[in-house]
Amino acid sequence: MKVFAVPDLPEISPGDSLATLVAERVDLRPDDVVCVASTVVSKAEDRIADLSAFPASPRARELAAGLERATGDEKDPRFAQAVLAESADLLMEAPFLLTETRFGHVTVNAGIDRSNVRGGDLLLLPEDPTESAARIEAGLDADRVVVTDTCGRPFRHGQRGVAIGWAGMPAARDWRGERDREGRELGVTVQAVVDELAAAANLVAGEGAGGTPVVVVRDFEFGDHGGSDALFRDVEGDFVRQALHEWSFEAE
Amino acid sequence: MKVFAVPDLPEISPGDSLATLVAERVDLRPDDVVCVASTVVSKAEDRIADLSAFPASPRARELAAGLERATGDEKDPRFAQAVLAESADLLMEAPFLLTETRFGHVTVNAGIDRSNVRGGDLLLLPEDPTESAARIEAGLDADRVVVTDTCGRPFRHGQRGVAIGWAGMPAARDWRGERDREGRELGVTVQAVVDELAAAANLVAGEGAGGTPVVVVRDFEFGDHGGSDALFRDVEGDFVRQALHEWSFEAE
Ligand SMILES: Nc1nc2c(ncn2[C@@H]2O[C@H](COP(=O)(O)OP(=O)(O)O)[C@@H](O)[C@H]2O)c(=O)[nH]1
Ligand SMILES: Nc1nc2c(ncn2[C@@H]2O[C@H](COP(=O)(O)OP(=O)(O)O)[C@@H](O)[C@H]2O)c(=O)[nH]1
Ligand SMILES: [Mn+2]
Ligand SMILES: [Mn+2]
Ligand SMILES: [Mn+2]
Ligand SMILES: [Mn+2]
Numbered sequence: 260m261k262v263f264a265v266p267d268l269p270e271i272s273p274g275d276s277l278a279t280l281v282a283e284r285v286d287l288r289p290d291d292v293v294c295v296a297s298t299v300v301s302k303a304e305d306r307i308a309d310l311s312a313f314p315a316s317p318r319a320r321e322l323a324a325g326l327e328r329a330t331g332d333e334k335d336p337r338f339a340q341a342v343l344a345e346s347a348d349l350l351m352e353a354p355f356l357l358t359e360t361r362f363g364h365v366t367v368n369a370g371i372d373r374s375n376v377r378g379g380d381l382l383l384l385p386e387d388p389t390e391s392a393a394r395i396e397a398g399l400d401a402d403r404v405v406v407t408d409t410c411g412r413p414f415r416h417g418q419r420g421v422a423i424g425w426a427g428m429p430a431a432r433d434w435r436g437e438r439d440r441e442g443r444e445l446g447v448t449v450q451a452v453v454d455e456l457a458a459a460a461n462l463v464a465g466e467g468a469g470g471t472p473v474v475v476v477r478d479f480e481f482g483d484h485g486g487s488d489a490l491f492r493d494v495e496g497d498f499v500r501q502a503l504h505e506w507s508f509e510a511e
Numbered sequence: 512m513k514v515f516a517v518p519d520l521p522e523i524s525p526g527d528s529l530a531t532l533v534a535e536r537v538d539l540r541p542d543d544v545v546c547v548a549s550t551v552v553s554k555a556e557d558r559i560a561d562l563s564a565f566p567a568s569p570r571a572r573e574l575a576a577g578l579e580r581a582t583g584d585e586k587d588p589r590f591a592q593a594v595l596a597e598s599a600d601l602l603m604e605a606p607f608l609l610t611e612t613r614f615g616h617v618t619v620n621a622g623i624d625r626s627n628v629r630g631g632d633l634l635l636l637p638e639d640p641t642e643s644a645a646r647i648e649a650g651l652d653a654d655r656v657v658v659t660d661t662c663g664r665p666f667r668h669g670q671r672g673v674a675i676g677w678a679g680m681p682a683a684r685d686w687r688g689e690r691d692r693e694g695r696e697l698g699v700t701v702q703a704v705v706d707e708l709a710a711a712a713n714l715v716a717g718e719g720a721g722g723t724p725v726v727v728v729r730d731f732e733f734g735d736h737g738g739s740d741a742l743f744r745d746v747e748g749d750f751v752r753q754a755l756h757e758w759s760f761e762a763e
Contacts, residue, residue, distance in 0.1 A: 260514040260715055270692070351750065365666035374691040374698040409699050413665050413751035414617035415673070416741045417683045417703030419710070431669045432718075439626040440522070440720045446626040447661050447718040451669030458671070458710035462731060463512055466684075466699040468692045479714060489668045498603060499665035499751055502758035508750065 260478045264463050264471035270377065271472075273305035278398025281473055291401035292479050294460035296472035297408040297423060298375050300385045300395075307379035313340035322352055329353035329508055338371075338381075345369035345383055350500060353508040362387055363491030364423050365500075366410045374466075384408065388424025396426040401475070403427035407457035409466060413499065420461025422453035422490065429486025430454075437484070449487055452479075512730045516715050516723035522629065523724075525557035530650025533725055543653035544731050546712035548724035549660040549675060550627050552637045552647075559631035565592040574604055581605035581760055590623075590633075597621035597635055602752060605760040614639055615743030616675050617752070618662045626718075636660065640676025648678040653727070655679035659709035661718060665751065672713025674705035674742065681738025689736070701739055704731075 265284050271277070277295060287293065301307070315323070315336035322343070323336035330353075339356065343349075346358035346369045358369045362384075370384040385391045388406040396404040406424035411417070422430065432450040439445055460474035494500050517536050523529070529547060539545065553559070567575070567588035574595070575588035582605075591608065595601075598610035598621045610621045614636075622636040637643045640658040648656040658676035663669070674682065684702040691697055712726035746752050 260711075262512040262514065262711070354750075372698060374695060375693065376695075377693055409702070413749060414744055415703060415706065416744055417701040417706070417739070418699050419703045419706050421667070434718050437719050440722065441627065441629055443626060443628075445718055446624060447670050449669040450661070450713070450718055451667060451671045452714060454667065454669070454671050455710040455714045458707040459512075459514070459714065461702070462704060462707045462711065465734070466686050466697055466702055467689050470692065482717070487669070492666055492668055497665060498606075498758070498760065499755065502754040503751065505758060506750070506754035 260476065262459050262463050262474060262476050265473040265475065268299075268470065268473060271299040271302040273302065273307070275303045276398060277303050277473070278395050282399060285475060287399055287401040287475065288477065289400060289402050290478070292403040292405060292428070292456055292476040293395070293399060293401045294405045294407050294456055294474045294476060295392075295395060296464055297370070297384055297388060297406055298372060298382060299472040300388065300391045300406055301382050304385055304391065306383040306385060307376060308341065308381045308383055310335060310337040310341070310380045313337045313344060315340045316343070319343055322356065325353045326355070341371055341381060341383070342369045345371060348494070350503045351508070357503070360384060362389070362423070364408075365491070366408070370408055370410065370423075384423065389426065390424070392424040392426035405453050405456050405460070407460055409461060420457040420459075420464070422457040425453045428453070428481060429488050430490040431487040432481065433485035433487045435485065451490060452481065453490065512728060514711050514715050514726060514728050517725040517727065520551075520722065520725060523551040523554040525555065525559070527555045528650060529555050529725070530647050534651060537727060539651055539653040539727065540729065541652060541654050542730070544655040544657060544680070544708055544728040545647070545651060545653045546657045546659050546708055546726045546728060547644075547647060548716055549622070549636055549640060549658055550624060550634060551724040552640065552643045552658055553634050556637055556643065558635040558637060559628060560593065560633045560635055562587060562589040562593070562632045565589045565596060567592045568595070571595055574608065577605045578607070593623055593633060593635070594621045597623060600746070602755045603760070609755070612636060614641070614675070616660075617743070618660070622660055622662065622675075636675065641678065642676070644676040644678035657705050657708050657712070659712055661713060672709040672716070674709040677705045680705070680733060681740050682742040683739040684733065685737035685739045687737065703742060704733065705742065
């Protein structure tokens with residue numbers, strides 16, 4: 260398997276065709292997986308916004324005040340408003356806003372970025388990254404596209420690449436019914452390969468000024484497995500989320 | 512970056528030198544990252560055990576009974592005892608045992624496997640996977656080793672590869688103080704590259720009878736960044752864990 264960045268991509272602007280820009284720079288094969296950082300998907304889809312577009316509601320002011328109390332830092336209630344506007348559920352109110360985006364991804368601040376943004380204060384995540392992936396895939400010779408983001412997680416420090424949208428392949432390999440080396444049914448049943456692809460791509464893309472938002476994974480074989488497209492847990496099956504709903508932060 | 516499996520590894524037995532077996536099969540370069548599935552590290556370190564080695568304490572019987580109530584399935588209290596013996600903390604008692612291993616990794620059942628085990632009922636995780644990684648690295652021409660496992664996570668369905676031990680490199684790239692394309696300080700500050708390497712390796716290793724527990728990542732550049740070895744969160748900074756400590760499962 261090879262993992263390489265598409266070279267020399269320009270600064271992406273609203274209306275740019277990522278598919279065209281990528282196709283001009285690399286000879287893709289049908290079974291390549293093209294991993295695209297959400298940052299540039301958002302830029303192409305004009306998800307750039309100004310704080311002034313989010314006048315703060317009383318709820319946003321309340322959240323910002325709570326964050327100020329918890330962190331000691333000044334917080335702009337309009338940013339809290341933007342997070343609310345992008346979220347379907349609020350999992351934690353302090354010491355940071357952990358939310359579920361409208362498309363089901365759980366992340367801090369609804370994934371709104373302030374890094375690598377030009378022409379506005381904020382970069383919102385794509386509205387429907389799986390639709391974005393399908394649109395990009397339609398313009399490429401490669402049949403598989405993953406839209407990625409970088410985010411944190413419980414239990415482990417640091418961030419890593421994850422998939423937030425995908426097209427042309429299932430999100431996961433389903434190993435159910437398959438056997439291990441001893442003929443025993445497998446303990447691991449569903450392998451979230453789109454997340455593993457996103458993580459591999461992130462090693463090459465990096466987080467900084469590298470300018471390498473699109474990474475090709477070549478010769479990845481999904482193999483002869485069942486597939487599953489369930490990636491985001493519903494609250495019913497997510498005990499961590501249930502626990503968080505009952506919990507609230509108390510400053511020392 | 513290339514990601515490829517070491518071919519033709521045999522069934523691993525207690526006392527085997529993984530470094531020797533790998534070195535015989537692939538010409539490694541100093542900057543290769545060798546990712547080794549914990550399964551084979553455990554086999555080589557004789558972490559194979561029988562349930563009979565874990566006579567159930569009253570606490571283990573209580574946990575097994577709680578699991579039976581929550582799931583409707585029969586549970587062996589000796590398995591609960593094995594999980595307790597391998598754990599430093601119990602985060603969830605039902606509907607499954609979520610624990611922190613003695614070396615700091617949060618996972619279900621302390622990562623005890625029943626897949627791909629020969630000669631015993633259970634395969635325990637290595638006692639100190641970072642020490643294991645250092646030992647393997649010492650016998651290889653490659654300077655970097657990551658010991659991996661596959662496990663689940665909150666918010667997202669499915670499992671993915673993660674690092675549980677590492678040697679010859681920091682766990683994470685620290686981007687603090689670095690700038691984005693617009694000269695702004697970065698939002699993402701710490702990138703857990705060992706987890707991303709483990710995820711990339713897992714795409715190739717698979718979960719089944721593939722027989723490919725060792726995967727080489729070639730031409731991965733850590734780059735000119737600060738490093739961090741903090742991978743496992745302490746309970747103090749982990750709000751999810753605090754919430755789980757206050758929560759308990761209630762069957763419908
Ligand atoms: N060529 C190019 N690279 C960009 C642009 N925006 C971001 N990048 C690069 O894309 C990669 C990922 O950026 P990041 O902000 O971490 O994206 P995210 O993970 O989707 O939030 C980094 O290498 C950035 O330098 C752009 O408009 N053009
Ligand atoms: N050659 C060889 N492969 C093994 C052995 N044990 C497991 N594997 C392979 O190692 C890979 C990972 O196995 P898995 O049970 O998922 O390990 P884990 O992720 O560390 O729990 C799969 O390709 C297995 O077939 C062994 O003793 N020898
Ligand atoms: Mn982002
Ligand atoms: Mn990123
Ligand atoms: Mn395992
Ligand atoms: Mn595995």
